[in-house]
Amino acid sequence: MSGIVKFVQGNEACVEAALYAGMDFFAGYPITPSTEIAELMAVRLPRKGGMFVQMEDEIASICAIIGASLTGRKVMTATSGPGFSLMQEGLGYAVMAEIPCVIVNVQRGGPSTGLPTKVSQGDVNQARWGIHGDHAIIALTASSHQDVFSVTVDAFNLSETYRTPVILLFDEVLGHMRERLDIPDAGEVPLVDRLRTSVPEGVDYHPYLPREDGRLPMSDFGGVHRYNVTGLFHDMWGFPSEDPQVVHELLRHLVDKIENHANEIMRYKEYYVEDAETLLISYGSSARSALHLVADRRQRGERIGLLELQTLWPFPSTLVREKCKRAQYVIVVEMNMGQLLQSVRMSLERPERVFLANRVDGTLITPIDIRNVLRLIQGKGV
Amino acid sequence: MAIKDYVRERFFPHIWCPGCGHGIVLNGLLRAIEKIGLNKNDMVMVSGIGCSSRIAGYVDFHTLHALHGRALAFALGVKMSRPELTLLVPMGDGDALAIGGNHFIHACRRNIDMTAIVMNNRVYGMTGGQYSPLSGFGTLATTAPYSTIDPEFDVVQMAAAAGASFVARTTAYHVQQMASVLEEAILHKGFSVVEVMSPCPTYFGRKNKEGGAVDMMERLKNMTTPMGSKAKQENPSLIERGVFVKKEIPEYCTEYQKIVERAMKG
Numbered sequence: 053m054s055g056i057v058k059f060v061q062g063n064e065a066c067v068e069a070a071l072y073a074g075m076d077f078f079a080g081y082p083i084t085p086s087t088e089i090a091e092l093m094a095v096r097l098p099r100k101g102g103m104f105v106q107m108e109d110e111i112a113s114i115c116a117i118i119g120a121s122l123t124g125r126k127v128m129t130a131t132s133g134p135g136f137s138l139m140q141e142g143l144g145y146a147v148m149a150e151i152p153c154v155i156v157n158v159q160r161g162g163p164s165t166g167l168p169t170k171v172s173q174g175d176v177n178q179a180r181w182g183i184h185g186d187h188a189i190i191a192l193t194a195s196s197h198q199d200v201f202s203v204t205v206d207a208f209n210l211s212e213t214y215r216t217p218v219i220l221l222f223d224e225v226l227g228h229m230r231e232r233l234d235i236p237d238a239g240e241v242p243l244v245d246r247l248r249t250s251v252p253e254g255v256d257y258h259p260y261l262p263r264e265d266g267r268l269p270m271s272d273f274g275g276v277h278r279y280n281v282t283g284l285f286h287d288m289w290g291f292p293s294e295d296p297q298v299v300h301e302l303l304r305h306l307v308d309k310i311e312n313h314a315n316e317i318m319r320y321k322e323y324y325v326e327d328a329e330t331l332l333i334s335y336g337s338s339a340r341s342a343l344h345l346v347a348d349r350r351q352r353g354e355r356i357g358l359l360e361l362q363t364l365w366p367f368p369s370t371l372v373r374e375k376c377k378r379a380q381y382v383i384v385v386e387m388n389m390g391q392l393l394q395s396v397r398m399s400l401e402r403p404e405r406v407f408l409a410n411r412v413d414g415t416l417i418t419p420i421d422i423r424n425v426l427r428l429i430q431g432k433g434v
Numbered sequence: 435m436a437i438k439d440y441v442r443e444r445f446f447p448h449i450w451c452p453g454c455g456h457g458i459v460l461n462g463l464l465r466a467i468e469k470i471g472l473n474k475n476d477m478v479m480v481s482g483i484g485c486s487s488r489i490a491g492y493v494d495f496h497t498l499h500a501l502h503g504r505a506l507a508f509a510l511g512v513k514m515s516r517p518e519l520t521l522l523v524p525m526g527d528g529d530a531l532a533i534g535g536n537h538f539i540h541a542c543r544r545n546i547d548m549t550a551i552v553m554n555n556r557v558y559g560m561t562g563g564q565y566s567p568l569s570g571f572g573t574l575a576t577t578a579p580y581s582t583i584d585p586e587f588d589v590v591q592m593a594a595a596a597g598a599s600f601v602a603r604t605t606a607y608h609v610q611q612m613a614s615v616l617e618e619a620i621l622h623k624g625f626s627v628v629e630v631m632s633p634c635p636t637y638f639g640r641k642n643k644e645g646g647a648v649d650m651m652e653r654l655k656n657m658t659t660p661m662g663s664k665a666k667q668e669n670p671s672l673i674e675r676g677v678f679v680k681k682e683i684p685e686y687c688t689e690y691q692k693i694v695e696r697a698m699k700g
Contacts, residue, residue, distance in 0.1 A: 098697035108540040112507035119511025274516045282499035
């Protein structure tokens with residue numbers, strides 16, 4: 053650690069991490085509860101020669117960062133539900149054209165304008181399937197500011213490694229709550245920089261021809277290789293193609309490059325999982341309440357544990373199956389109507405033992421909320 | 435450099451219909467670029483979606499075939515990151531002013547140094563002939579079988595009002611003027627808008643009984659007049675061609691650099 057300790061909001065932890073990761077282009081549009089990210093970027097980025105721009109809407113914001121990423125910059129935008137909906141179009145473009153970028157969604161209550169200042173985790177499945185067409189996506193989350201920092205740096209690393217947009221799904225409680233953040237020294241956390249082509253000037257460069265390891269070296273726009281970028285299905289030069297083989301191979305590549313590396317992308321934490329008869333699965337700020345309950349119950353000798361997921365997409369099915377093996381009951385703790393619940397149930401052989409502890413009224417789920425579900429399952433009554 | 439060295443020859447012949455004006459826009463643009471003597475590595479073309487946007491595939495620059503209506507937003511990201519690059523942003527009329535209308539006015543307002551070319555054929559050609567915000571009241575289209583009741587935008591007035599520092603109009607018929615206006619637009623430091631009226635005989639012409647490609651060219655000749663001409667005073671329905679706005683005002687990337695300097699001083 054650098055010895056720099058801050059008492060910050062989660063949004064600020066995210067900003068610190070993005071700057072640590074080398075992000076130097078941010079475009080955004082004001083929206084609660086993510087606005088602090090844009091405000092802090094407006095202060096911090098010009099100080100290091102980076103670019104901050106407030107666009108006319110969220111559609112333009114994501115388009116601007118895609119353009120900037122093509123020139124070789126590490127880029128980011130931040131928003132919340134309504135803005136995230138608007139960004140789906142650009143997100144799909146970034147998936148198709150394989151543009152590294154990071155999109156932060158500090159979730160609030162929805163649908164529509166919903167609950168601007170209140171917490172929710174209602175965009176989990178939108179992050180997975182919000183854009184049209186088949187695709188794979190990476191979405192990460194965290195439950196503490198130290199972890200917000202880690203997964204934000206991870207998000208940039210993964211987006212460069214897999215040439216893909218990465219979504220950070222935080223939530224209002226996390227974004228606005230203040231707690232301690234230890235900022236690591238420069239070099240302490242490994243950073244993945246843009247993989248640039250070694251093809252020299254004048255030699256045919258293929259922006260969409262994967263290397264043997266599946267990675268696609270890039271060439272900065274404005275550099276020595278001139279190529280095409282499009283949201284249409286395209287060949288290895290980036291030019292539109294409707295050739296069935298080209299289409300098939302590109303779609304398979306877009307999905308496989310992420311799904312086949314699910315294990316490398318998987319981030320999670322576990323507490324008392326080994327002998328747990330009751331296993332809670334949670335993420336984001338809900339996981340804080342879940343952990344509180346687990347610690348409390350453990351003191352009374354109950355065999356209860358928590359699996360905290362930080363990678364939501366690609367969904368870590370194998371991990372969930374493995375960790376749930378010994379559990380009699382599994383309770384998914386989340387602030388929505390059971391979005392991750394579906395994925396957990398699909399991963400397990402006996403989905404009937406998976407229950408939901410949720411809260412969808414704009415307030416943070418409490419340990420008591422979870423305890424009540426636990427007692428119902430155990431036949432003890434609330 | 436010869437004109438043909440600016441294009442990706444392997445993609446020709448182009449996809450545009452016989453009689454379409456868009457190929458002439460490409461021609462005029464390349465002549466302007468040749469005259470300025472720009473290096474291919476220093477040019478980025480960002481286009482949207484539609485017939486017009488396919489122009490990006492034919493030029494041997496850095497080309498970004500972006501999303502429908504969003505070309506200017508993508509272009510801003512490129513330009514702010516690399517202000518030394520020359521940005522060309524060709525768009526269709528529906529692309530630039532319907533779905534992209536918001537981005538268009540804000541790009542004008544920011545006065546960021548790039549050249550927006552509105553290839554105005556008054557119709558959605560790629561989807562088969564629907565009316566656009568530039569079709570104008572009383573025109574026929576597949577989505578206006580009984581004629582449109584939508585009045586059109588005046589691109590020149592709109593761009594000027596929104597703050598663009600260079601605004602011009604020309605046509606696919608007046609190709610010499612087009613090349614010289616585009617040259618001036620590219621050299622201008624700020625946000626340049628050039629409307630190029632471009633005939634679509636396949637859809638707009640056929641629906642509105644404007645005849646074939648040659649007839650439509652002749653219409654462009656007859657329905658327009660140089661800015662401030664006597665003919666305009668006598669016949670106010672004529673559409674003026676020329677450079678309407680050319681002013682030196684603070685440019686976005688230059689101003690941003692000043693912000694960086696101020697922030698670094700602390």
